[in-house]
Amino acid sequence: MGLDVYIEGLLFYKAVPMKKAAVAKALGVKLEEVSAGVAALKARLNTGALRLLETDDTLQLVTAPELSHFMEGVQKDEIRGDIGKAGAETLAIILYRGPVTRAEIDSIRGVNSSYILRNLLIRGLIERSSTKSGGGYAFSVSPPLLQHLGVTEKQHLPDYARILDQLEAFETAQQAET
């Protein structure tokens, strides 16, 4: 059996997002081998009901976007579909620039974002981790955020490439000036 089968079994059993490092450890393989297994699993799942949801450091099995309408009728939980202007701006910065500190977010938005960050953390839409330098937290994309956006990885967002191009063009222009 291929590594993809073990990854699938493990993620099915856990049912919640798993750190890629924990997957590698449970399988007794290196992180790079997990990546190969992930690619194989994604390809195989393609015709069924499940998809592999991937953030920078986690993996999770979820239902396919094509099923979302049907699933919506099956499930009971009320989905809070509103994130507001401030929430959306903060999420955009985290999606395209994350992991990113509060100071960076504040500086881009020109306002204090601590209240909205707390709100997004409580809703599970973002995750925080200690920064390498040790000063405060860095915020990054969480699996539930991708679940709510209906994509299995952030690169699949409809305008991901376009926005990334714009950001690159901006930075190139800035460097040219200095």
Place this chain on the structure above:
Amino acid sequence: MGLDVYIEGLLFYKAVPMKKAAVAKALGVKLEEVSAGVAALKARLNTGALRLLETDDTLQLVTAPELSHFMEGVQKDEIRGDIGKAGAETLAIILYRGPVTRAEIDSIRGVNSSYILRNLLIRGLIERSSTKSGGGYAFSVSPPLLQHLGVTEKQHLPDYARILDQLEAFETAQQAET
């Protein structure tokens, strides 16, 4: 998409055995049609980690028997692992402040606790009960854990009154804000 995909998605989401009649109802089809979908699903799943477990009147997604040795190891590792810092914090909140809802725990911790609560529930450290208002669950420490901790009266927990006062002051302030 074939009926097999809908059945797979539904069983994956429910995560427990489902009556075939309930599956038929959720899909809006007849029982015979479910049988056809089940056959297709079984054939498709054959190469992956999941299998469709069928009794006379129920259906359930399970891991393949070929993986059973691996899955046992995973379960053992899970038992050996500890609940972690976040788990201890969440458990402590439930011990001191319980019965307490997830929303209250999330607000106190400032992050989403749903995955941690799942783990504490699976380990039998906490219990959940429906709230009086009907909105979600309230969590309390399980009787075996109380016994394990040697706690007969919550009031005897160290700093009990002071900590509860501080938590209450915080929650009152939060409510005043919203």
Place this chain on the structure above:
Amino acid sequence: MSTATNLNFSIKTEVFEGPLELLLELVERRKFLINDISLASVTDEYMQYVSDMQEESLPNTSRFVALAATLLLLKSKSLLPVLELTQDEEESIDNLEERLRLYQIYRDAAKNLMNQFGQTMLYEPLFAPPKEPLFLPDSLCTVEVLHAAIGEVVVQLPKTEEKPKARVRPTISLEEMIDKLQHRIEQQMKTRFSELKQEVTEHKEVIVGFLAILELVKQGNVLVKQISRFDDIEIEVEQTGVPNYH
């Protein structure tokens, strides 16, 4: 009613969380690109909005005032090119354009996110309690560890004033800021704005009055006469030519 007031009408009813959001809205509303010319041209509207905010003692006004200072410098410079700015000031003007461009990219991305959020959900399994009840305590399940953990939780409780709701006066008001700038320009240009200022008392009038003078200088509606080589330059304003903003 002047044109400036009309333009402000719909802006007034909107609530802006931050100064960049307001500024971008003003620029885009006129279908302008972001550059020093467009920023200078929306300065009046920006000042008007902040002035109203200040009058209503809205929270976070100070944020808007800080950016207003940069905008006024930018506008003053565009109208009076001889005005000398410090390097810091030049940078803050350049930075403003850059910050606004970067903010615009994320703001646009945010609009799409808002439309997409919650539309197509990918579901994870419901929680299924174990069939046979387990009890798996670990080394952290002791009263000592949990006491320490709750202590940590209590220490980490956020301060409740995090949510911006207190209505505080901005630390620096628009008037103070304009006073300072005016003083500088007076020094540099040796003009007599103060004479005009004496005629107006309301702070809003000071603000728009100042902007109006800058406009008048630009438009050549002001008679500048040099009385002698070493004298002050006097500015004479025809009262009918001053736009009435209020």
